[in-house]
Amino acid sequence: MLGVENLTVKYGPQTALENASVRFEAGSFSAIIGPNGAGKSTLLKTLVGLLPDPEGAVRFDEGHSARSCISYVPQQQTLDWGFPVTVWDAAMMGRTGRLGWLRWPGRKDRQIVEDALKETGVFDLRTRHIGALSGGQRQRVLLARMLARQGHLLLLDEPLTGVDAATQETLMGLLRAQADRGRAVVMVTHDLEQARRWCDHLVLVNRRVIADGTPEQVYTTQNIEATFSTSFLGHTHAEA
Numbered sequence: 001m002l003g004v005e006n007l008t009v010k011y012g013p014q015t016a017l018e019n020a021s022v023r024f025e026a027g028s029f030s031a032i033i034g035p036n037g038a039g040k041s042t043l044l045k046t047l048v049g050l051l052p053d054p055e056g057a058v059r060f061d062e063g064h065s066a067r068s069c070i071s072y073v074p075q076q077q078t079l080d081w082g083f084p085v086t087v088w089d090a091a092m093m094g095r096t097g098r099l100g101w102l103r104w105p106g107r108k109d110r111q112i113v114e115d116a117l118k119e120t121g122v123f124d125l126r127t128r129h130i131g132a133l134s135g136g137q138r139q140r141v142l143l144a145r146m147l148a149r150q151g152h153l154l155l156l157d158e159p160l161t162g163v164d165a166a167t168q169e170t171l172m173g174l175l176r177a178q179a180d181r182g183r184a185v186v187m188v189t190h191d192l193e194q195a196r197r198w199c200d201h202l203v204l205v206n207r208r209v210i211a212d213g214t215p216e217q218v219y220t221t222q223n224i225e226a227t228f229s230t231s232f233l234g235h236t237h238a239e240a
């Protein structure tokens with residue numbers, strides 16, 4: 001449904017991602033996994049179109065060529081939670097992003113937002129200011145905004161960070177259900193175990209794609225070591 005081919009991304013002289021090729025399919029829940037600084041967010045941002053002029057190609061299959069099909073959930077800590085809006089307004093931004101700022105949301109939009117807030121369990125918090133939410137509640141609101149957008153491609157950067165075990169289960173179940181309804185769901189995560197439990201497609205990344213396939217294909221000692229035994233002060237973990 002979407003993917004990259006021979007993608008290389010550099011920030012100045014530094015190569016964040018080299019010659020990466022990977023596809024994400026409709027109906028599939030994919031996890032991009034790797035250590036800090038591995039290029040995971042870079043890969044996601046390239047798919048969203050946030051990085052200018054990457055080398056290589058970003059491809060969308062026919063019928064999904066427009067980036068308007070994408071619902072992107074950035075890392076929670078990169079957002080301004082002091083912005084003076086309520087939970088309801090934040091979720092409605094998923095609609096206004098689609099409608100354009102000049103069109104007033106209608107009854108259908110309000111129903112979609114209500115459903116999204118109920119599905120993510122924050123409808124009762126709808127009048128609360130987003131700055132007065134816990135980390136897990138904020139993550140739920142971001143997911144509500146994503147659902148309200150009704151995109152076909154759901155791209156999430158570390159949705160499990162700062163979220164308790166019960167909320168993690170809710171979020172993973174919700175994302176799995178979106179994939180089962182035919183959407184392409186792609187999340188960046190550090191949580192190998194959650195990814196193995198819920199996702200049908202894993203991509204291990206450490207500046208390049210180390211492995212790409214089903215959890216059974218990808219989750220091998222060799223692949224995990226190649227991904228996570230990164231150089232630290234000139235030594236690998238394996239040498240330490």
Ligand SMILES: Nc1ncnc2c1ncn2[C@@H]1O[C@H](COP(=O)(O)OP(=O)(O)OP(=O)(O)O)[C@@H](O)[C@H]1O
Nearest residue numbers: 011014015016034035036037038039040041042043
């Ligand atoms: N805007 C930027 N300018 C310069 N370098 C950047 C920029 N964004 C990322 N980098 C560098 O590119 C590399 C990959 O970063 P990226 O954020 O993609 O990693 P990541 O795998 O998502 O890491 P983390 O798990 O820590 O979030 C890192 O070395 C990072 O320092």
